[in-house]
Amino acid sequence: MDLLKRFIKRYFAGLSYFYSFLGYRIFVIVFLSVIVGLLDGLGLTMFLPLLQLVSESGTVNPDSLGRLRFLVDFFEVVNIPLNLISIFCLMLFLFFAKGLMLYISGIYKVNVQQWFIKKLRVSLVKGLNRLSYKFFANADFGRIQNTLTGEINKVSDAYSEYFTSFQYGILVFIYMVFAFFIDAQFAVLVSLGGFLTNFLYKNLYKNTKEASRKLTGENNVFENLIIQNVGNFKYLKATGTSDNYTNKLIDSTSRIEHSNKKIGKLEALLNAGREPILITVVVAVILIQITYFDSDLGPIIISLIIFYRALGYLVHLQIRWNKFLGTSGSLENMTKFGKELQANQEKRGNINFEEPIEIIELSNVFFNYGKTAILKDISFRINKKETIALVGESGSGKTTLVNIIAGLLPIDQGEFHINKIQTKDININNLQKKIGYITQDPVIFDDSLFNNISFWAEQTEENLERFWKAVNKAALSDFVTSLPEKENEKLGHSGIKLSGGQKQRISIARELYKDVEVLILDEATSALDSETEMAIQHNMDNLKGDYIIIIIAHRIATIKNADKIVIMKNGRISEIDSYNKLIRKSPYFKKMVQLQEI
Numbered sequence: 232m233d234l235l236k237r238f239i240k241r242y243f244a245g246l247s248y249f250y251s252f253l254g255y256r257i258f259v260i261v262f263l264s265v266i267v268g269l270l271d272g273l274g275l276t277m278f279l280p281l282l283q284l285v286s287e288s289g290t291v292n293p294d295s296l297g298r299l300r301f302l303v304d305f306f307e308v309v310n311i312p313l314n315l316i317s318i319f320c321l322m323l324f325l326f327f328a329k330g331l332m333l334y335i336s337g338i339y340k341v342n343v344q345q346w347f348i349k350k351l352r353v354s355l356v357k358g359l360n361r362l363s364y365k366f367f368a369n370a371d372f373g374r375i376q377n378t379l380t381g382e383i384n385k386v387s388d389a390y391s392e393y394f395t396s397f398q399y400g401i402l403v404f405i406y407m408v409f410a411f412f413i414d415a416q417f418a419v420l421v422s423l424g425g426f427l428t429n430f431l432y433k434n435l436y437k438n439t440k441e442a443s444r445k446l447t448g449e450n451n452v453f454e455n456l457i458i459q460n461v462g463n464f465k466y467l468k469a470t471g472t473s474d475n476y477t478n479k480l481i482d483s484t485s486r487i488e489h490s491n492k493k494i495g496k497l498e499a500l501l502n503a504g505r506e507p508i509l510i511t512v513v514v515a516v517i518l519i520q521i522t523y524f525d526s527d528l529g530p531i532i533i534s535l536i537i538f539y540r541a542l543g544y545l546v547h548l549q550i551r552w553n554k555f556l557g558t559s560g561s562l563e564n565m566t567k568f569g570k571e572l573q574a575n576q577e578k579r580g581n582i583n584f585e586e587p588i589e590i591i592e593l594s595n596v597f598f599n600y601g602k603t604a605i606l607k608d609i610s611f612r613i614n615k616k617e618t619i620a621l622v623g624e625s626g627s628g629k630t631t632l633v634n635i636i637a638g639l640l641p642i643d644q645g646e647f648h649i650n651k652i653q654t655k656d657i658n659i660n661n662l663q664k665k666i667g668y669i670t671q672d673p674v675i676f677d678d679s680l681f682n683n684i685s686f687w688a689e690q691t692e693e694n695l696e697r698f699w700k701a702v703n704k705a706a707l708s709d710f711v712t713s714l715p716e717k718e719n720e721k722l723g724h725s726g727i728k729l730s731g732g733q734k735q736r737i738s739i740a741r742e743l744y745k746d747v748e749v750l751i752l753d754e755a756t757s758a759l760d761s762e763t764e765m766a767i768q769h770n771m772d773n774l775k776g777d778y779i780i781i782i783i784a785h786r787i788a789t790i791k792n793a794d795k796i797v798i799m800k801n802g803r804i805s806e807i808d809s810y811n812k813l814i815r816k817s818p819y820f821k822k823m824v825q826l827q828e829i
């Protein structure tokens with residue numbers, strides 16, 4: 232039982248993975264392979280009557296076909312004379328039919344492969360986008376990127392190698408059945424030869440699998456390093472650290488090279504060993520047949536043809552299987568990654584939240600990252616159209632708090648209501664459509680200004696009007712009109728051609744275009760020159776009253792007009808009140824204001 236389990240795990244773990252995606256299609260592939268094998272075997276068997284017809288006796292001895300004598304009996308039944316022409320015709324028919332089936336099976340396999348890869352890609356992309364932010368924030372970005380790009384292609388290769396191996400396995404099996412029908416002795420020898428060669432390859436398989444696992448890990452590391460290299464390019468250049476970083480990349484490349492070479496070496500060994508092993512087995516079989524069994528030459532030759540073919544496929548099977556093992560690390564990684572994506576999906580409630588947001592309320596909310604408490608006992612309420620400002624030391628939990636309000640992070644304890652409805656019951660995606668979030672690093676897509684702000688809306692007259700309205704509100708119109716291509720100007724990768732302030736104003740305009748109800752600004756004013764800052768602040772004051780605005784600000788000046796200022800300290804709210812009241816009653820706040828005025 233244990234042996235059977237191990238056998239299934241070793242050879243069929245891949246099958247259960249593919250089955251989960253492909254279902255019945257796997258049986259169609261197997262069925263087509265069986266048909267191809269049968270037609271090929273029957274065609275080859277026709278060589279025997281052919282040989283007998285051209286031999287000295289000039290007649291066919293049906294008994295030499297063993298249990299396959301029905302093939303020549305068939306000629307008698309349909310009353311067709313058994314001669315060279317009729318046998319040739321049947322052979323031609325069988326091999327043409329085989330060719331046709333092979334063609335159909337090839338096309339089917341490729342179609343299923345492409346369908347499978349598309350399904351896998353779609354499931355990964357959907358899985359990624361439903362991933363909880365908490366899991367994502369601590370995930371290995373290199374692995375995510377590598378799995379979604381390079382590794383998918385390797386899984387596609389794994390599919391191809393696996394099913395080709397499978398097909399070859401079926402062919403070997405069918406040839407053995409034929410050999411068994413013609414001459415049972417041969418079947419035993421075929422099995423023995425195949426079984427013995429498998430031992431030779433056992434170690435090679437193990438090493439290939441190990442190297443493949445290592446390769447996937449190293450590709451993940453490389454991808455991670457590259458992402459960071461591109462993302463931090465400016466810093467690495469400006470600080471003269473790019474050479475050091477390049478060395479890290481080179482080291483990683485060397486490790487990938489080493490693993491790939493190892494896999495290549497193992498493959499080469501397998502390829503080179505193919506013919507000598509095959510010939511050794513064939514010669515041994517001929518010798519055994521002639522010396523010990525004194526068999527007829529006809530069945531020996533036919534059995535040898537079938538045997539040689541079976542062994543040929545067996546060797547191909549071993550090579551393809553080794554190639555499959557070379558990609559098995561990717562398959563393991565993909566299986567694990569898929570499971571992780573599933574296990575860490577964000578939870579969405581069932582309530583489709585369509586109504587306007589009136590009240591946001593947190594009561595005794597706690598939030599942890601692992602075992603570290605980040606937010607403790609947070610209670611406060613935001614009413615419709617109120618402007619709330621969050622201030623406090625770095626690391627006091629301001630961003631975490633707005634991430635909770637934006638539905639990015641789930642609370643660990645306490646209650647979080649919107650319009651008196653528990654947020655865990657709400658379809659959070661619905662709610663997030665009503666939220667605009669201007670993050671600490673403004674998000675700029677590598678596309679035109681219009682697409683960046685309208686989020687790829689069609690350039691209709693109505694949308695253009697909406698675009699200019701948002702641009703005006705975000706104090707961006709002078710900038711847009713100064714651009715050579717105006718709204719169609721391309722912004723470059725991560726907005727490389729823009730200043731920090733311009734980037735922020737573009738992301739503000741995007742949120743205004745979206746027509747949100749809640750506007751979250753995380754330090755949105757930190758990278759602006761004082762003039763632009765004043766313009767934005769002026770615009771914010773204009774926006775005040777139209778939206779719920781939550782600002783995380785380091786400059787007190789920008790939030791003077793907020794309805795409430797929340798002071799955060801070590802993950803707790805230390806005070807909430809208006810600017811004027813806080814100045815009077817909070818020495819901490821007063822000190823902050825004084826320091827900033829200086």
Ligand SMILES: Nc1ncnc2c1ncn2[C@@H]1O[C@H](COP(=O)(O)OP(=O)(O)OP(=O)(O)O)[C@@H](O)[C@H]1O
Pocket residue numbers: 368369600605623624625626627628629630631632
């Ligand atoms: N993904 C994470 N995993 C673990 N800890 C985290 C994670 N993100 C943030 N933290 C921790 O949570 C705490 C609060 O961080 P947060 O970003 O909310 O502070 P902040 O008040 O916004 O700071 P700043 O003003 O510097 O942006 C910090 O101690 C930070 O180290």
